[in-house]
Amino acid sequence: MGWVARQKREFFFASIAQSGIAVEVKKYDIHVNCLVWQGRLQATTVVTLCALAPNVTKYCFVLNSGLQVSSISQDGTELAFRERAFSDVAGLRAVWVSLPKPLRENQEVELTFVYSGRPAGSSVAQVNGSGMRLSRKSAWYPVGAGFDTFTARVTCVTCPGFVSVSDGELTSLYEDGDRVVHEWEVREPVSGLSLTSGKFEMACKTHRGIKLELYLGQAIKDNIEPAISLFCDVLDAYIDMLGKPPTERFVSVLRRRYPIDEQQVRVVTALGHEMAHVWWGSPISVGFGDTWFHESLARTMAYETVGHVLGHDAETALVHEEIDRWAADTKLGPGASESVLLWAKSRAPYAPRPVCIRAALALRLLRYNLGDDTFFEVLRRHLSLHRSKPSGLSDFVIVAERASGMNVEGFMKQWLGNTACFAYEIQSAMCSKKADNRFVTKFSMINVGDAQGPVKADVLLVGDGVTTCKQVTITGRNQVLLIITNHYVNSVVLDPDAYLPNTSWRNCRVSTEGR
Numbered sequence: 001m002g003w004v005a006r007q008k009r010e011f012f013f014a015s016i017a018q019s020g021i022a023v024e025v026k027k028y029d030i031h032v033n034c035l036v037w038q039g040r041l042q043a044t045t046v047v048t049l050c051a052l053a054p055n056v057t058k059y060c061f062v063l064n065s066g067l068q069v070s071s072i073s074q075d076g077t078e079l080a081f082r083e084r085a086f087s088d089v090a091g092l093r094a095v096w097v098s099l100p101k102p103l104r105e106n107q108e109v110e111l112t113f114v115y116s117g118r119p120a121g122s123s124v125a126q127v128n129g130s131g132m133r134l135s136r137k138s139a140w141y142p143v144g145a146g147f148d149t150f151t152a153r154v155t156c157v158t159c160p161g162f163v164s165v166s167d168g169e170l171t172s173l174y175e176d177g178d179r180v181v182h183e184w185e186v187r188e189p190v191s192g193l194s195l196t197s198g199k200f201e202m203a204c205k206t207h208r209g210i211k212l213e214l215y216l217g218q219a220i221k222d223n224i225e226p227a228i229s230l231f232c233d234v235l236d237a238y239i240d241m242l243g244k245p246p247t248e249r250f251v252s253v254l255r256r257r258y259p260i261d262e263q264q265v266r267v268v269t270a271l272g273h274e275m276a277h278v279w280w281g282s283p284i285s286v287g288f289g290d291t292w293f294h295e296s297l298a299r300t301m302a303y304e305t306v307g308h309v310l311g312h313d314a315e316t317a318l319v320h321e322e323i324d325r326w327a328a329d330t331k332l333g334p335g336a337s338e339s340v341l342l343w344a345k346s347r348a349p350y351a352p353r354p355v356c357i358r359a360a361l362a363l364r365l366l367r368y369n370l371g372d373d374t375f376f377e378v379l380r381r382h383l384s385l386h387r388s389k390p391s392g393l394s395d396f397v398i399v400a401e402r403a404s405g406m407n408v409e410g411f412m413k414q415w416l417g418n419t420a421c422f423a424y425e426i427q428s429a430m431c432s433k434k435a436d437n438r439f440v441t442k443f444s445m446i447n448v449g450d451a452q453g454p455v456k457a458d459v460l461l462v463g464d465g466v467t468t469c470k471q472v473t474i475t476g477r478n479q480v481l482l483i484i485t486n487h488y489v490n491s492v493v494l495d496p497d498a499y500l501p502n503t504s505w506r507n508c509r510v511s512t513e514g515r
Contacts, residue, residue, distance in 0.1 A: 023059050024050045026108065028152035028186075034197045036159055041067075042116040049111065051103035061095045061113070066120030072097045073112045091120050152186035158197045165196040165215050165253050196253055203228040207235055210245055217255030220263070227254065227267055230309065234271045237308035238279060241301075241376055246387060250278055265306060265314050272305030273298045281388030290392035292344060295351040296359035297396075303364060312497070319364070319498040320505055322357050327503040329354035330421065340416035344393070359393075361501035362415040368499040369411065369456065370404050378403045414452065415501075422500060423449030424474065425507040431489040431514055441489045441512060445479045448504060452476045457500055460493040461485055469496075488514075 027048035034041050049059060063069070065085060072079045072095075079100065085093040103109060156164040157179050164182040172183040201221035203214045205228050212231045216224050231252065239245065252274050258266045276298035299322075307315030329336050329352075336354040340362075343355055367375040378400045386395055393412065400408040429443035441461055453476030461468045461483060468485045494500075494508035502508060 022051065022053050022056050023103075024052050026050050026151075030152070031155045031157075033157040034162075034164070036162060036197055038118075040116065040118045043067075043114070045113045045115075047111050047113070048108055049103075050108045051105055054102075054105045056099065056103040058096055058098050059111075061097075062092055063095050063115070064117075064119045065091050065093050067115045067117040069095060070114040070116065071112075072114075074100065074109060079111070154184040154186060156182045156184075156197065158182070161199065162197050163200045163202065163215065165200070165251070169249060198255075200253070205232065207232040208239065209248070210235060211249040213249070213251040215251075215253045217253075219255060219257040223263065223267075226264075230264070230267050231271055233309045234268060234275055234305055237272070237305045238275055238301075240308065241304060242279065242380055242383065246279060246281065246383070250275060265310060265318060268306050268309050269302045269318065272302040272309075275305075276301040280383065280386075290390065292340075292351040292355050293359065293391075293393045293396070295356045296363060299356055299360035300363040300367075303360070316496075316498045319361070322361065323498075323501055323503060323505060326354055326357040326361070326501065327421075329357070330419075337419070339418050341413065342417075358501065359416060362412060365415065365455075365499050365501065366400070366408065366411060368497075370400075370406065374404050418452070420452055421449035422451040422502050423447065423504045424451060424494060424500075424502055425504045426492055426494050426510045429489075429492045429510045429512040431512040433488070434484075437486060439485050439488055441483050441485065441492060443481060443492050443510070443512075445474065445481065445494065447476065447478055455500070457495050458497060459483065460496040461489045462491045462493065463487040463489055 025047060027046075029046040030043060031045075032041050032043045063083075069081065069083070072081050077100065079097050081095055081097040083093055083095050097111065099109065154166045156166065158164050159178060160175065160180055162180065164180075166182070166184045166186070169185055170182060171185050172181070174181055196215075199218050200215040201224045203216075203224045205212050212228065212235065214224070214228050214231050216227060220227070231250075235245070235250070252271055254267065254270055256266070257263070277294070279301075280294065280297070303315055303319055303322075306318050331337070332354075336352070340355050340359050343352075370378070378396075381403055382391070382396055382399045385391075385399060397409045397412060400406070425446050425448055427444045427446055429441060431439055431441045433439050451474075453474050455474050455476075456471055457474050459470050459472050459481075461470065463485070464487075466487045468483075468487070468489075470483050472481060472483075489512050491509060491511045495502060495505070498505065
C-alpha cells in the first residue's frame with residue numbers, strides 16, 4: 001500500500017487526534033439521497049460543535065476520497081477549507097475547515113457540509129443489482145464524537161423496492177412518489193455512521209427482553225429463520241459471558257453467502273464479532289490509534305461465541321483457520337512486517353488483518369493463562385469503565401492487571417512486541433509400559449520457527465477410550481518430554497484447544513510407536 005515514513009504518519013494522525021481533543025461533536029444530522037443505480041450519493045450534514053479549549057480555529061473531518069465537497073458554511077456564510085489525502089490509507093482524506101472567529105471554551109457553532117459523488121474503494125462502497133452498501137468510511141467521520149452527549153439523526157432517501165439500514169433506530173418510514181425515506185435516531189456515541197441501501201429480508205424477534213433485528217441480503221435471504229435463531233443464541237452467549245446487555249436493541253446486516261457446510265459458523269462468527277462492537281458501545285470509531293485493538297477484541301469474542309453456540313470443535317476449527325490466515329499474511333500487507341506494538345504507534349485509522357488476528361490470538365492465549373473466571377471478569381470490568389469511550393490496549397492492560405495480579409503488560413509485549421513465528425512440531429513419540437500398569441510416553445517438540453518461551457501449553461495423550469491432559473512448559477528450545485499415564489497412549493496432541501498461535505498446528509498430532 002506504500003507506507004510512508006513513520007514520523008510523517010505520527011505527525012499527521014496526531015494532528016487529527018488533537019482536533020478531537022479540542023472540539024466535541026454535540027449533534028450530527030445527516031440527510032443522504034442514495035442514487036442507487038448510479039452508485040452515487042448526495043448528502044448534507046449539519047454538525048453542532050462545542051469547543052473544549054479556548055482559541056479553537058479549525059476542525060477536521062475524515063471523508064471518503066470519492067466524495068466532493070461543494071461547500072462548508074456557518075450561518076449561510078461559506079468557510080474556507082482544505083483537503084489532504086492520507087498517504088498510507090487508500091480511499092480516505094482529511095478535510096480541514098477554518099473557523100471565521102476563534103471559539104471560546106464551551107462556545108458552540110453549527111456547520112453545514114454539502115458533498116456528493118461515488119464513494120471510492122471496494123471495501124467502503126459496493127454497488128450491484130442488490131443496491132448500494134456504504135460503510136463508515138463512505139461518509140463523514142466527525143472526529144471527537146466519542147462523548148455521551150453525542151446524538152445523531154440520519155435520513156436516507158432511496159428508490160422504491162429498496163430497504164435502508166443504519167446504526168440507529170428506525171423512527172420513520174414513508175413513501176413520497178418515487179422516493180422512500182427512512183429516518184433513524186442514533187444515541188450511541190459513535191463517530192461514524194454506516195448506511196446500507198438494498199434488497200433485504202428482515203426478521204425481528206424479541207429475546208430475553210432485547211429486540212433483535214436481522215437483515216439478510218438476497219444471496220442468503222432463504223436462511224432468515226435459522227439466522228434469527230442463531231442471533232438469539234449469540235445473545236444468550238454474550239449474556240452468559242458478560243452479563244446484562246448494555247442496550248435494548250441489536251441490529252445486524254448480513255449479505256455474504258458461504259458454502260452450505262460453512263454458512264452456520266460464518267453467520268455466528270459475523271454476529272459475534274459485530275455484537276462485540278455494539279456491546280462495547282462502538283468504540284472502534286472513537287479516535288484513530290485504538291481501532292486495531294477493538295477489532296482484535298471483537299475477533300476474540302467471535303471465537304468465544306462460536307464455542308458457546310456451536311461447540312468446542314467448531315471453535316477450534318475457526319481458530320485454526322485464523323492461524324492459517326495470519327501465517328499467510330506474515331509477509332504480505334500493511335502491519336505484517338512489523339510487530340503489532342510497533343505498528344500501532346503509527347496510529348493508522350484502520351486495522352489490517354494480520355495485526356487484528358495476532359492480537360486476537362494473544363488475547364485468547366491470555367484467557368488460557370488467566371482462566372475463564374478471571375478473563376471474563378476482566379472483560380466485564382473493562383466494559384464498566386470504558387464502554388463508549390476511547391480506550392486501547394494500555395487501558396485493557398491496567399484493568400487486567402488489577403483484576404488478576406498478573407503481569408499482563410509483560411505478557412502482551414512478549415506476544416505482540418516481536419514478529420517471531422511460533423512454530424512447534426511433535427516428532428518421534430513412543431509409549432512404553434512400566435510396572436503396575438503405568439506407561440511412559442516420550443516425545444520430541446521441535447521449534448521449527450523462532451518461537452520464544454517460556455509459555456504453558458496443554459498436551460493431550462489419547463488412548464483407547466481414555467485420554468489424559470497434562471500441562472507442560474515450552475521453553476522456546478527443542479525439548480524431549482516424558483509424561484506418565486495409567487493407560488496406553490496411541491497419539492499425542494499439542495495444544496488441543498488451539499490456544500497457542502502455532503503455525504505448525506497440523507503437525508501437532510502424532511501417533512505413538514510402542515516398545
